[in-house]
Amino acid sequence: MIRKITMNAYQVGLVFKNGKLESVLQEGNYWIFGNREIRVYEMRQSFVAPIELTLLLQNETLASMLEVVEVADAQIALYFVNGIFSEVLTTGRYAFWKGYKTNSFIKVDLSKVTITEAVNEALLENSKLRPYTRRFQVMEYEKGLLFVNGAFVKELQAGSYYFWNNAIAVEVKTADIRMQQMEISGQELLTKDKATLRINFFVSYQLVNMTKALVENKAFDKQLYVMMQLVLRAFVGGFTLDELLSRKDSIAQAILEQTVDRSEALGLKILDAGIRDIILPGDMKEIMNQVLVAEKKAQANSIMRREETAAMRSMLNTAKLMEDNEMLWKLKEMEYVEKIADRIGEITVSGSGNIIGQLKDIFVK
Incomplete structure (x- = not known):
């Protein structure tokens, strides 16, 4: 049996006899004699071996036409065609035609x-x-x-x-x-004089050391919360209620000073802190209101007493001056007569005596 085979450009034919590769056909016309199998491959496509690739590569002609890539276990190969990524090659052995396109590979471990x-x-x-x-x-x-x-x-x-x-x-x-802010709300605290109060406190902080915060500490934000609770409780317990209320503006600064070293151990930097509210229980609030009212009343009474004392002292001084100086007495009388005259519409003189004399008797001693 004779056959004629034509191989076009960029085609390759593999001639097998009894399953064994006998020859490789490149571009041209060929006469095939006998019972032989011919497989035709396009060089623009990847080469897929019909039998074990190792056996095929024993043919020097075919081996020179193929580029073989071996991908080991725990490896992949990135396959590029003309510099453009094409596909990922997993574990195995691959062959690609040379000459038709530029093949390149990056092996990855x-x-x-x-x-x-x-x-x-x-x-x-x-x-x-x-x-x-x-x-x-x-x-x-x-x-x-x-x-x-x-x-x-x-x-x-x-x-x-x-x-x-x-x-x-x-x-x-x-x-x-x-920068983040943490609210420490509704902390029920006991003062030095056993008064109960609730404080709403806030703290602003920033993470500055990642290793300390995440490696050396667990849940640094929860630790910061507990730390601020304890410091606040210890501070409030060292003062009476009156002392605490009188220095409420300085509490934040005192808390900051006590937490600097502890916050650094957490990888944090405390930027600011302050008290939002100090809430007293209902009965304590009523007592404080009564104290405030009493203080204001006492202040008002004190002011009234001072004013009365000053007025009496002024009257006493005036009386002494008038006692020692008759002219001042007359002037004072005339002042009062003038005030009385301003309120009198008319003056009635009784009798038929001297009118001028009667007026003189009224206004002149």
Whole structure:
């Protein structure tokens, strides 16, 4: 049996006899004799071996036409055609035709965590490669800590971080580094004189040491809350109610001074603190109101007494002056007569005596 076979450009024919590769046909016309199997391959497509590739590569002609890539266990290979990413090759042996297009490969060791290969971030986000990577995001207002197999590795600034996806545990813990405010509300405290009151307190803080906050401490925010409770309780217990109310404006500063060292141990910096409200129980509030009213009444009575005393002293001084000076007495009489005359519409003189004399008797001693 004789057959004529024509191989076009960028075609390759493999001639098999009894399942064994006998020859390789390139561009041209060929006469095939006998019972032989011919497989025609397009060089623009990947080569798929019909039998074990190792056996085929024993043919020197075919071996020179193929580029072979071996991907070991725990490896992948990134396959690029003419510099453009094409696909991910998993564990196995692959063959590609030479000459038709430029093939290039980047082998990746998946047994390690860090991506040291020359792979850009855009490619790492490719849907074909995404299953083989892990991505962590640290926002602009955050800082992160990298842990590998539970061990702290380093601190991370804002950005995107990629790691190969494998059996090794990778974790990125993040925390907000912006200024934050914590409310400590409704704390029932006992003063030195056994008075009960409730205080609403606030504290503003900022995370400044990620390692201390997240590695050396657990739940640093809860620890800060408890610390402020204890310091506030100890401070209030050292003063009577009156003393506490009189120095309420300085409480915040005193609390800040006592918490500086403790907050540094938590990796925090306390920026501000203050009292929102001091709330007294109902009966205590009523007593305080009564005390306030009594104080105001006492102040009013004191002022009235001082004014009365000053008025009496002025009258006494005037009387002494009038006693020693007859002219002053006359002037004072005339002053009162003038005041009386202002209120009298008319003066009636009785009798038929001298009118001038009678008026003189009325107004002149």
